Amino acid sequence: MSILGIIASSKFGDVGDFESIATVSLSSSAATVEFTSILGTYKHLQLRYIARNATAAYFVRLQFNSNTTASNYSYHILNGTGAAVTVGAGANEGYNYAPRQSTATSTFGVGVVDILDYADTNKNTTIRGLGGYDNNGSGDLDFLSGAFYQTAAITSIQISVAGGSYQQYSHFALYGIRSA
Amino acid sequence: MPITYEPIATTTLGSAAADVTFSSISGSYTDLVLIIDTAMSSSGATVYIRVNSDSGSNYSTTTLYGNGTSALSVRLSNNTNGMMVGPYDGFSTERLNAICHFMNYSNTTTYKTMMNRFNQSDKSTDASVSLWRSTSAITTIFVRNNSSQTFASGSTFTLYGIKAA
Numbered sequence: 001m002s003i004l005g006i007i008a009s010s011k012f013g014d015v016g017d018f019e020s021i022a023t024v025s026l027s028s029s030a031a032t033v034e035f036t037s038i039l040g041t042y043k044h045l046q047l048r049y050i051a052r053n054a055t056a057a058y059f060v061r062l063q064f065n066s067n068t069t070a071s072n073y074s075y076h077i078l079n080g081t082g083a084a085v086t087v088g089a090g091a092n093e094g095y096n097y098a099p100r101q102s103t104a105t106s107t108f109g110v111g112v113v114d115i116l117d118y119a120d121t122n123k124n125t126t127i128r129g130l131g132g133y134d135n136n137g138s139g140d141l142d143f144l145s146g147a148f149y150q151t152a153a154i155t156s157i158q159i160s161v162a163g164g165s166y167q168q169y170s171h172f173a174l175y176g177i178r179s180a
Numbered sequence: 181m182p183i184t185y186e187p188i189a190t191t192t193l194g195s196a197a198a199d200v201t202f203s204s205i206s207g208s209y210t211d212l213v214l215i216i217d218t219a220m221s222s223s224g225a226t227v228y229i230r231v232n233s234d235s236g237s238n239y240s241t242t243t244l245y246g247n248g249t250s251a252l253s254v255r256l257s258n259n260t261n262g263m264m265v266g267p268y269d270g271f272s273t274e275r276l277n278a279i280c281h282f283m284n285y286s287n288t289t290t291y292k293t294m295m296n297r298f299n300q301s302d303k304s305t306d307a308s309v310s311l312w313r314s315t316s317a318i319t320t321i322f323v324r325n326n327s328s329q330t331f332a333s334g335s336t337f338t339l340y341g342i343k344a345a
Contacts, residue, residue: 022345048283106315131295133242
């Protein structure tokens with residue numbers, strides 16, 4: 001077995017290859033969501049979500065291990081707005097970024113984010129994400145990559161947002177992918 | 181340990197076909213993933229997905245496309261063709277593949293969003309996010325194209341379900 005879901009695919013389905021770790025479904029709005037006590041027994045993590053924010057189509061923010069040191073994070077983005085292609089990058093912001101949310105009622109942004117080799121203590125951790133939203137006349141498609149400049153294994157993920165909050169029915173599911 | 185990422189159904193075309201349907205999809209998963217590997221009878225078609233036999237103008241797509249020379253982003257609104265997977269501008273010998281994620285497909289409170297990657301060998305690559313403006317659970321997936329062309333014999337269409345804790 002190999003492979004992560006958003007770029008390629010091989011055979012999943014063997015018991016335990018791709019395991020659900022934890023899921024958060026919001027019954028009311030929340031500014032933060034957190035996954036804690038993540039075991040190091042997997043090779044990679046995958047975060048899959050739908051998310052809506054009533055204030056603005058903010059990116060989903062990811063912090064690891066409650067590490068708030070700004071210089072430990074950087075990202076790059078390739079974006080399609082439906083009319084133009086944009087690119088961007090950032091560093092020293094204290095977060096990694098994941099595909100953005102929607103603001104429209106009933107329409108949710110989506111994202112699939114792979115956190116690669118998250119338990120390896122010999123190298124920094126990198127992530128990649130694909131997602132965005134379409135709202136029949138507006139939308140954004142986001143490719144994102146990010147780095148976390150720490151070699152510590154990731155044991156917790158804090159999901160936050162620049163403003164507003166994650167609305168009811170936003171849903172975050174964390175999976176672990178095993179290696180042979 | 182329960183199976184989390186589970187194959188639901190696979191269709192391998194024994195002869196060329198204009199469309200492929202997955203029906204009676206259970207609502208017991210959180211997300212669906214459809215993996216397509218195919219070629220088409222000629223260029224000029226665009227691959228779309230309709231769900232639940234809805235042929236109304238309830239679909240829209242925002243896409244990002246690159247062909248090695250240029251990149252562009254396009255939007256399709258109020259589209260009756262379905263959620264766009266990708267344009268096929270290759271030839272019948274060139275393969276295309278796609279991985280389509282139907283996120284939270286079975287809830288009955290939100291509109292449904294599909295996100296996908298689409299590649300044509302030696303031609304282009306793109307990614308799209310599409311909306312189906314309905315709160316119904318998705319129970320049928322209909323893969324089609326807009327030019328009455330056919331998916332080649334040997335094409336595979338595999339549907340997986342992903343469960344959450």
